[in-house]
Amino acid sequence: MSAVPVPYFLVLAAVLFLIGAGGFLLRRNLLVLLMSIELMLNAVNLTLVAFNRLHPQSHGGQIFAFFVVAVAAAEAAVGLAIVLSFFRLRNTVRADEANTLKN
Amino acid sequence: MGKFEIALFALCAAIGIAGALVTVGARRPIRSALGLLATILGVAGCYLLLEAQFLAAIQLIVYAGAVVVLFIFVVMLLGSASTSPRDAKSAIPRYIGAGLFLAGSSAALLLILRVGTKVEALLPPAPAGFGSVEGVGGELFTRYVVPFELAGALLIVAVIGAMAVARGKQPDPTLRPAADAAGAAPPGASEHGATEPAPGGKAAEPHGGA
Numbered sequence: 001m002s003a004v005p006v007p008y009f010l011v012l013a014a015v016l017f018l019i020g021a022g023g024f025l026l027r028r029n030l031l032v033l034l035m036s037i038e039l040m041l042n043a044v045n046l047t048l049v050a051f052n053r054l055h056p057q058s059h060g061g062q063i064f065a066f067f068v069v070a071v072a073a074a075e076a077a078v079g080l081a082i083v084l085s086f087f088r089l090r091n092t093v094r095a096d097e098a099n100t101l102k103n
Numbered sequence: 104m105g106k107f108e109i110a111l112f113a114l115c116a117a118i119g120i121a122g123a124l125v126t127v128g129a130r131r132p133i134r135s136a137l138g139l140l141a142t143i144l145g146v147a148g149c150y151l152l153l154e155a156q157f158l159a160a161i162q163l164i165v166y167a168g169a170v171v172v173l174f175i176f177v178v179m180l181l182g183s184a185s186t187s188p189r190d191a192k193s194a195i196p197r198y199i200g201a202g203l204f205l206a207g208s209s210a211a212l213l214l215i216l217r218v219g220t221k222v223e224a225l226l227p228p229a230p231a232g233f234g235s236v237e238g239v240g241g242e243l244f245t246r247y248v249v250p251f252e253l254a255g256a257l258l259i260v261a262v263i264g265a266m267a268v269a270r271g272k273q274p275d276p277t278l279r280p281a282a283d284a285a286g287a288a289p290p291g292a293s294e295h296g297a298t299e300p301a302p303g304g305k306a307a308e309p310h311g312g313a
Contacts, residue, residue: 002151003105003106003107003108003109004108004112006153006226007151008112008116009216009308010147011118011151011198011215011216012120012149014117014215015118015120015212016119016122016123016142016146018208018209018212019120019123019124019126019127019206020126020127020187021204021208022124022127022201022204022205023123023126023127023287024202025196025197025201025204026127026197027127027266028197029186030183030289031127031131031132031135031136031174031177031178031185032127032129032135032176033213034134034174035126035132035135035136035139035174036127038139038166038170039123039126039139042142042146042166044142045146045158045162046146046149046150047231049150049153049155049158050150050153050288051228052153052155052193052210053154053155053226054226055154056229056230056233057234058242058244059233059234059238059239059243061241062155062157062158063242063243063247065155065158066158066161066239067235067245067250067254069161069162069165070165070254070257070258071254072166072255072259073165073170073258073261074172074257074258074261075170075261076170076173076174077261077262077265078264078268080173080174080177080264080265080269081214081264081265081266081269082268083177084177084180084181084268084269085271086194086270087181087184088239088271090276091182091184092184093181093185100197
């Protein structure tokens with residue numbers, strides 16, 4: 001089970017991270033922004049697991065990825081609650097409508 | 104055997120990148136959520152190729168089973184409002200910023216590719232039990248037990264916080280005495296809610312954020 005070199009996974013993770021970061025910069029829909037964050041977290045997890053495969057003495061990378069998954073789940077729950085609350089306030093999910101603190 | 108794995112990797116990478124592009128590019132958030140699901144499936148396949156079976160299962164259960172479903176629930180709850188209308192403001196600055204970012208990071212990625220592909224990293228087979236539930240779970244409950252418990256505490260706090268934030272500040276008529284509401288404020292003033300404590304101790308917290 002070692003036919004695919006580890007750098008392939010790292011490059012795939014980098015591409016996924018780039019797409020997620022570009023989407024985070026481009027989009028203004030709050031839901032899509034949260035999904036872009038999930039994309040980036042997935043890419044980071046893939047990097048952690050790939051490096052853990054390179055050094056299989058312990059499971060440190062996989063366990064770190066496990067904790068990232070836990071934090072990402074918590075972040076999605078709280079983020080979506082904030083989106084709902086924001087929608088109740090402004091009747092929209094556009095990120096640039098969130099300017100209550102601006103003036 | 105080797106060719107099969109290369110093909111599996113190519114399939115997972117194609118699904119993942121296509122899903123990521125759909126996530127970022129789709130106009131309707133429900134399609135974005137389905138693209139995110141495709142990316143998650145592709146990444147889970149990569150975990151299997153990297154011999155992280157436990158983490159692949161976790162990925163499917165937590166992400167595909169919980170996070171994406173939560174996203175889809177919120178999209179359905181918001182209905183047509185979740186598709187934001189066309190921007191009134193110009194989108195040009197955003198495109199310039201994202202283009203600069205993508206150009207710079209793509210250049211960095213190319214540099215990494217030039218170095219990384221020179222490494223002929225054909226790995227030795229992993230030790231037995233690597234990535235299995237026994238292996239990961241054993242370390243999780245011995246060496247990393249404190250962060251594990253802290254992650255549980257974090258999840259509980261997140262659940263309580265999400266409930267409190269998403270619930271909003273509508274006063275619950277069954278929990279409030281009618282005389283108090285009539286004496287303190289006329290009906291309709293509770294929408295402003297500046298002085299209205301929400302029922303329950305926890306719900307008072309998100310007042311500023313809500």
